[in-house]
Amino acid sequence: MKAMSFALFLFTINLFAQVKFEKGYFIDNQNQKVECLIKNKDWIGTPTEIEYKLSDTSQSNTILLENINEFRIDETNHYYRRYKVLIDKNTDVPTDHFVEGAYFLRIILEGKVSLLEYPQDGLLFYEIEKGKAKQLKYKKYVDTDAKVREDNSFRKELFENLKCDNITFEKALNLKYEKRELIKFFETYNKCQNADYENLNKHKTTGKFNLKALAGINFNKNIVPNVNFVIGGGTDEKKFNPESSAQSSIALGLELEVLLPFNKNKWAIILSPTFSTYKSSSSKTYYNAMGAYYTITSPSSGGTPVTVYSTYDFRLDTEYSYSYIELPIGIRRYFYLNENSKWFVDGSYGMIFHAKKPVEKIDFEKIRTSNIEPDDIEIKTSSAVKLGLGYTFKDKYSVALNYYVSKTLSNSSGNSFSLLVSYNFL
Known part of the structure; x- marks a missing residue:
């Protein structure tokens, strides 16, 4: 009971905590870009709304995420864009269950080919054509013989679609479904294509x-x-x-x-x-x-x-x-x-x-x-x-x-x- 009371006390104080407004922008559903200052709460997942100011002295306003297509806070890893994708959240079963929907994905690395993430479930996507993202298929499950199996179809997907002299079959075959490794892989491809890219993950708050x-x-x-x-x-x-x-x-x-x-x-x-x-x-x-x-x-x-x-x-x-x-x-x-x-x-x-x-x-x-x-x-x-x-x-x-x-x-x-x-x- 005492522990619960203290947790409630921390939560109540958290509601009144001061968080900085930082330079950024959002693009609304009418495709209008608004340069502003956004309150950076350093979210773990995707927020449901953002609070912003048009200047340091102006009053703050709140806009729901459903009313915008994109927002970004400069010099942070908070860069989100809405995509219409096929998504399969059932990564612990062997069969596919893709459902089409509009989701805000966090951009981890942006370049000629970009790496994206659905933060709530840790699902990874990639974008070759602007505005079109595809989920990188990975599943880990227990089969009928009680053995742990992995479906690493994303390796074949990337090898076939990201052709580059520096990306060998062996390199793709050993690729792990981890952000750190995939960031390096996408950096290698963009360098190979002499394309500019930005690694947003370097701005992530670290422990x-x-x-x-x-x-x-x-x-x-x-x-x-x-x-x-x-x-x-x-x-x-x-x-x-x-x-x-x-x-x-x-x-x-x-x-x-x-x-x-x-x-x-x-x-x-x-x-x-x-x-x-x-x-x-x-x-x-x-x-x-x-x-x-x-x-x-x-x-x-x-x-x-x-x-x-x-x-x-x-x-x-x-x-x-x-x-x-x-x-x-x-x-x-x-x-x-x-x-x-x-x-x-x-x-x-x-x-x-x-x-x-x-x-x-x-x-x-x-x-x-x-x-x-x-x-x-x-x-x-x-x-x-x-x-x-x-x-x-x-x-x-x-x-x-x-x-x-x-x-x-x-x-x-x-x-x-x-x-x-x-x-x-x-």
């Missing part, structure tokens, strides 16, 4: 890695031991929980950040092994905490047994000490302020591994009574769920405030905060 050193402080004042002390028995039984007087501690670690290859690297996966310590101690006296009935015989009662009620006091002393490695994995969302600054929110869940055996001590001072027994104490699974808010400068220096929605250290749990600074080595 990146960051490795950061972390240092900071944990504020663990809200974490308390989860141990009940049972006094008495039967209907007279009472339970008490020890209090906590936790102190701040140092945290040291590393963070591996994987920036995902879309949406201008605004999303990242993070893994942050961090070493920390935690100590807690308490001492409290409970006065008149429990009563009991005693039967006594006294001279004043003439030797007749009399039942009296007596109260008693006791004190609980506890000491908890942990040295542990937290291993959280999570997701982060960046929001750019300018070229040098950005802030981020993240959320993570991680297991906690104890670097050495935890110290979990309980001492009792019995005051006028007996029958004080603690619950059995054993080392339990430890984990943490946290949310973070931070700021990054020049992709090198960061500061983050983390709130632990839940943090369990064996027999202690609760909420806490941490303040971390980091430096990126890469």
Whole structure:
């Protein structure tokens, strides 16, 4: 439930994130070309609409993709054109199921012969004659004998239609149905034909890695031991929980950040092994905490047994000490302020591994009574769920405030905060 709430939180913030308007154009259904600034959301698939401005100072407008034939954002890989094609999306069965329709295809490489893609399904097409695209046939399926089969008909298609001295039968025969290899193949053909071409894929947002050193402080004042002390028995039984007087501690670690290859690297996966310590101690006296009935015989009662009620006091002393490695994995969302600054929110869940055996001590001072027994104490699974808010400068220096929605250290749990600074080595 907490994970779902955080995902909704990220989605809500994403709706208000700032994205740049960049130079480009679109061609409407009346074949009118409109030079403009288009809001670049760095789409994974094909968008359903685009937002644009005619100038930096003008208001933005939105146009549905169904009302345009082509659009492009300069110096990016976002170049789309509508084609009427036969398309077969059933690539996991041996039989063909071509359906005719109008689809927006992304232009990967444009030249005398162009390479195109239907992003939603990763299907590849090629264009020899302007405005006419044909799907490159490739299928991978399991046959009736439970064997994996491949239909690489696209190799024969390209070899027969793209004749060139530099394209041998062997080269075509070993061609893989991968964008990287097909881009090289189409570059070879266009060079062979002395034709100008443009590789749009070189502008694609690529994944990146960051490795950061972390240092900071944990504020663990809200974490308390989860141990009940049972006094008495039967209907007279009472339970008490020890209090906590936790102190701040140092945290040291590393963070591996994987920036995902879309949406201008605004999303990242993070893994942050961090070493920390935690100590807690308490001492409290409970006065008149429990009563009991005693039967006594006294001279004043003439030797007749009399039942009296007596109260008693006791004190609980506890000491908890942990040295542990937290291993959280999570997701982060960046929001750019300018070229040098950005802030981020993240959320993570991680297991906690104890670097050495935890110290979990309980001492009792019995005051006028007996029958004080603690619950059995054993080392339990430890984990943490946290949310973070931070700021990054020049992709090198960061500061983050983390709130632990839940943090369990064996027999202690609760909420806490941490303040971390980091430096990126890469």
